[in-house]
Amino acid sequence: MTEDSAETVSLVVPSHPKYLYVVRSALYPIVAAAGFTKRDARRMILAVDEACSNIIKHAYGNDTKKTISIVIQNDREHFTVTLRDYGKKPDMSTIAPRDLEDVRPGGLGTHFMAAAFDQVRYDTGEEQGTLLTLIKKKMQVKA
Amino acid sequence: MNVEVVTKNIDAGILMLVSGDVDMNTSPNVRSSLGEIFKQGKAKVLLIDLSGVRYIDSSGIATLVEAMQHCMKKGMRLRLVELSPSVRDVFELARLASVFEIFATQSDAVAGL
Numbered sequence: 001m002t003e004d005s006a007e008t009v010s011l012v013v014p015s016h017p018k019y020l021y022v023v024r025s026a027l028y029p030i031v032a033a034a035g036f037t038k039r040d041a042r043r044m045i046l047a048v049d050e051a052c053s054n055i056i057k058h059a060y061g062n063d064t065k066k067t068i069s070i071v072i073q074n075d076r077e078h079f080t081v082t083l084r085d086y087g088k089k090p091d092m093s094t095i096a097p098r099d100l101e102d103v104r105p106g107g108l109g110t111h112f113m114a115a116a117f118d119q120v121r122y123d124t125g126e127e128q129g130t131l132l133t134l135i136k137k138k139m140q141v142k143a
Numbered sequence: 144m145n146v147e148v149v150t151k152n153i154d155a156g157i158l159m160l161v162s163g164d165v166d167m168n169t170s171p172n173v174r175s176s177l178g179e180i181f182k183q184g185k186a187k188v189l190l191i192d193l194s195g196v197r198y199i200d201s202s203g204i205a206t207l208v209e210a211m212q213h214c215m216k217k218g219m220r221l222r223l224v225e226l227s228p229s230v231r232d233v234f235e236l237a238r239l240a241s242v243f244e245i246f247a248t249q250s251d252a253v254a255g256l
Contacts, residue, residue, distance in 0.1 A: 016168075017166065017167040017168035018168045020166050020167060021144040021164060021166070021168070024198070039232060042229050043232070043236065046200060046233065046236075049166065049200050050200060053166075053167045053200065053201070053202065056167065057167075107201075108201035108204060108205070108237050109200075109201045111236075111237070112200075112201060112233075112236060115236055
């Protein structure tokens with residue numbers, strides 16, 4: 001892929017869990033075309049699904065009438081997904097992958113995001129809401 | 144995308160067949176079906192056949208972990224059957240593949256019971 005062929009896809013979905021399927025369906029062909037292995041592609045899609053679920057649950061408190069803006073950028077070096085919400089900002093001290101030896105329901109979403117992407121960044125500097133950026137380096141793409 | 148859950152009585156206990164995508168939208172349906180099974184009383188074995196599940200997220204995994212914990216408390220055996228590669232990968236990512244009893248087929252799951 002050349003710089004000229006870098007692509008950006010934007011998607012805005014309501015904060016209702018029924019749209020998670022729409023997000024996954026939109027993401028799948030873009031990740032697949034970016035050249036990642038099937039396993040990496042599945043994990044990246046899972047991570048974005050988990051990010052949306054966390055926004056619905058935690059940022060919007062399960063209010064299904066809000067919106068989630070998703071921007072997918074695929075260039076020569078990186079595959080980047082940014083998710084913007086306008087809800088409650090996360091308490092950064094509580095965001096960390098949990099100990100997987102502790103078998104209990106819940107708390108896996110953050111772990112899935114960290115496992116699928118090289119960088120997971122929360123920007124809470126905006127007046128309202130959070131910008132979550134997930135970045136995967138293309139150097140890991142296998143031929 | 145919906146999830147479909149069918150429950151059947153079998154010789155070994157109860158068989159639950161799940162198909163579709165199990166995510167934050169649909170996992171409450173799976174949890175509700177499990178609640179109905181647990182309300183009916185104690186079966187020796189609960190088999191959950193996931194061969195029709197092509198996608199599962201952390202909410203689906205959490206539902207199965209809750210079911211496993213309930214079964215352990217009640218003395219039931221929970222066995223998962225026929226995980227697709229994508230579903231198995233999520234179990235491995237969560238390091239739960241060795242926590243659950245997972246079988247390739249329904250007949251393997253009931254063998255020796």
